[in-house]
Amino acid sequence: MKIVNSTSKIAVLMGGIGEERDISIQSGSCVAEALRKADFNAVTADIGPDNTDILEDGSIDVFFIALHGKFGEDGRLQRILEEKSLIYTGSGPNASELAFDKMASKKAFAEAGLIIPKVIRFNEKREATEIESELPQLGNRFVVKPVRQGSTIGVSIVDDPKSAVAAARECSAKFGDCMIEEYIDGREITVGILQRQALPIIEIKSKTGFYDYQAKYIDERTEFLFDTIDDAALADKIAAAALDCFDALGCRHFARADFILGKNGIPYVLEINTIPGFTNHSLLPMAAAKTGLSMSDLCTEIIEAAYSSLIRRKA
Incomplete structure (x- = not known):
């Protein structure tokens, strides 16, 4: 189902109230630019609990959520969108809330048979x-x-x-x-997921010791490496674990699962991000690009996934 045309209006929701506000604005701006390149009529909206006027705009076809952290990633915004029967990207309110609570998600991962740090x-x-x-x-x-x-x-x-x-x-x-x-001594790896398909594994090598805020957004020395898992069976196991994380929480459309690959060869699940970064340096777009998908392709697939979810819901 292709809906890419100049009449499809997409509102990219960004900003918000959390500590990740600045990154969210970067993500939202990159998404809007990518959608415009794909011929969508994309607008951006800085949204928060006390500023949801954009949701009353009846001309919007799809809301693309690029909010990180509180309000955008914890299920609250998704619940409002559901109550208004609006089409939006990403996981639903329950999966979002569960993923945002690291203790609750770890419990769900463990119950699904995944290995987590104590x-x-x-x-x-x-x-x-x-x-x-x-x-x-x-x-x-x-x-x-x-x-x-x-x-x-x-x-x-x-x-x-x-x-x-x-x-x-x-x-x-x-x-x-x-x-x-x-603390698990090992290699930091991440697996992007798009339409319940695992994207190529990325290994992260940070000069600061671990992949903290500075390594993610400030330090340009951080390395992002593909094809570093030489054991094909292990790579398949990690990809399968990422999909198990996705399913355990009931996620949809896209996400990114983070692991530590222990020196014992065991992939330990750290968390799953239901709204990972969408900047030009973010991991999900990077993994998608490895498969040949441009940022515009990635965002278009996500928009089409949102429409598909609506059709399934009405069926």
Whole structure:
């Protein structure tokens, strides 16, 4: 079903209220530019909980969500769009909410038989010594991260239980719920998913030690490598695990699953991103390009997927 023509009007929703606002604006601008190159009539809208006027514009055919983080990625915007029976891109409200909550999604991954790092939810009301006594079960190095946040914002790696608790208290004070996760020594890899098809695996090599906010958006030395998994069976296993993540949460259209490939050869699921970046340097467009899809091709496929979802829903 091809709908690419100058009369199809797409509103690219971007900006929002979260810490990833600036990246969202970059993503949205790139999406709008790509859609215009594909002959769509694309407009952009900076949207938030108190600014949803664009949703009342009856001339919009599809809403392309390019909001990262709070409101855009946590299911709230998707629920509003559903209630208004509007066509939009990406996962629905339940899958979005589940994916945005790292503890809830990890539970779903584990129930689906996927391998995840060991983790505990941080409770600031508990005594530090009590929490410290539990941490050795996670190993001797830890990753502290917010439960609901993206772009590796608020993430820190620490080397002992006392530092983990201190980092968790700081993280909790700034971002709310946080968690302490087992540190997996290995290679950072990511798998883009488009229409429930795994895209080529990308290995990420960061000069800062791990793929944090700076490595993602500032440090130009970060390397993104294809074809680094020499074992074909292992590559297939990772791709299958990415699709299992997608299915476990009930995602649709597109997503990106992040892993650590441990030195033991096991791919550990970290999370799935239901609205990954769409900048010119983002991983999903990069993986799509490896298959021959331009940014315009990618965005067009996503728009057509949104229409297909509507048809299936009405069937």
